[in-house]
Amino acid sequence: xxxxxxxxxxxxxxxxxxxxxxxxxxxxxxxxxxxxxxxxxxxxxxxxxxxxxxxxxxxxxxxxxxxxxxxxxxxxxxxxxxxxxxxxxxxxxxxxxxxxxxxxxxxxxxxxxxxxxxxxxxxxxxxxxxxxxxxxxxxxxxxxxxxxxxxxxxxxxxxxxxxxxxxxxxxxxxxxxxxxxxxxxxxxxxxxxxxxxxxxxxxxxxxxxxxxxxxxxxxxxxxxxxxxxxxxxxxxxxxxxxxxxxxxxxxxxxxxxxxxxxxxxxxxxxxxxxxxxxxxxxxxxxxxxxxxxxxxxx
Numbered sequence: 177x178x179x180x181x182x183x184x185x186x187x188x189x190x191x192x193x194x195x196x197x198x199x200x201x202x203x204x205x206x207x208x209x210x211x212x213x214x215x216x217x218x219x220x221x222x223x224x225x226x227x228x229x230x231x232x233x234x235x236x237x238x239x240x241x242x243x244x245x246x247x248x249x250x251x252x253x254x255x256x257x258x259x260x261x262x263x264x265x266x267x268x269x270x271x272x273x274x275x276x277x278x279x280x281x282x283x284x285x286x287x288x289x290x291x292x293x294x295x296x297x298x299x300x301x302x303x304x305x306x307x308x309x310x311x312x313x314x315x316x317x318x319x320x321x322x323x324x325x326x327x328x329x330x331x332x333x334x335x336x337x338x339x340x341x342x343x344x345x346x347x348x349x350x351x352x353x354x355x356x357x358x359x360x361x362x363x364x365x366x367x368x369x370x371x372x373x374x375x376x377x378x379x380x381x382x383x384x385x386x387x388x389x390x391x392x393x394x395x396x397x398x399x400x401x402x403x404x405x406x407x408x409x410x411x412x413x414x415x416x417x418x419x420x421x422x423x424x425x426x427x428x429x430x431x432x433x434x435x436x437x438x439x440x441x442x443x444x445x446x447x448x449x450x451x452x453x454x455x456x457x458x459x460x461x462x463x464x465x466x467x468x469x470x471x472x473x474x
Contacts, residue, residue, distance in 0.1 A: 183287035188240035189319035199269040208237035286310035312357040340447040360428035
């Protein structure tokens with residue numbers, strides 16, 4: 177059986193072509209009006225443009241697709257249970273790689289639907305389109321970019337266990353990645369919750385302890401520690417104001433960017449370790465005690 181899949185990427189750039197994907201997937205540079213795409217998606221030029229105008233990189237309607245094309249025996253498909261289970265596995269393989277790219281790079285790369293065509297030796301075709309939850313991610317004008325260090329990390333992450341071996345870190349990561357599909361207020365709530373999952377137990381004075389522990393974990397200098405401490409407290413304050421009083425969050429893009437970048441560092445530090453929360457918190461308590469002079473009297 178011949179398998180063909182294609183998804184059109186949003187918030188992409190030609191930098192994606194540097195990445196070597198797994199599971200028969202490949203990034204390609206195409207043009208939205210190509211006949212091959214029109215045929216594959218069973219769309220008119222106007223219909224495809226209407227759906228994917230926001231994915232275009234330029235006025236020439238350049239787009240980046242993620243595609244696969246390979247052959248598999250019907251016996252191998254039946255071993256997975258059924259054709260639909262096989263298709264779901266294809267989507268899962270694609271989704272995993274996009275999420276790992278989003279973990280390493282500061283980006284909102286995503287796709288809105290997964291299109292597939294399966295053709296048997298008897299020329300029997302199964303054609304379908306699966307909407308993807310990432311379609312809710314905001315379309316922005318900031319193109320995807322990647323440096324050599326990030327590229328090396330991504331290629332390495334593709335070969336490591338997923339979900340991560342550390343279940344605690346994977347739960348934090350799940351909150352981190354889920355924040356992309358929420359509006360700004362809900363995203364801030366879920367990101368602060370992810371910080372609480374890392375740095376807090378059942379205890380009082382949560383905001384203060386969260387800010388101090390986050391600051392001494394992420395900060396490399398006295399100045400940076402104090403800056404992170406202040407900003408975490410501000411994000412927590414804004415979260416509480418929204419939850420308890422319905423007040424809008426100010427400068428939300430900046431705050432979300434700040435929180436995601438810190439969480440990204442934590443996840444990448446610990447995803448392949450057996451570190452446990454209680455040990456980390458105890459280490460951070462001792463570090464905070466030694467750096468109390470950096471924080472206002474509380």
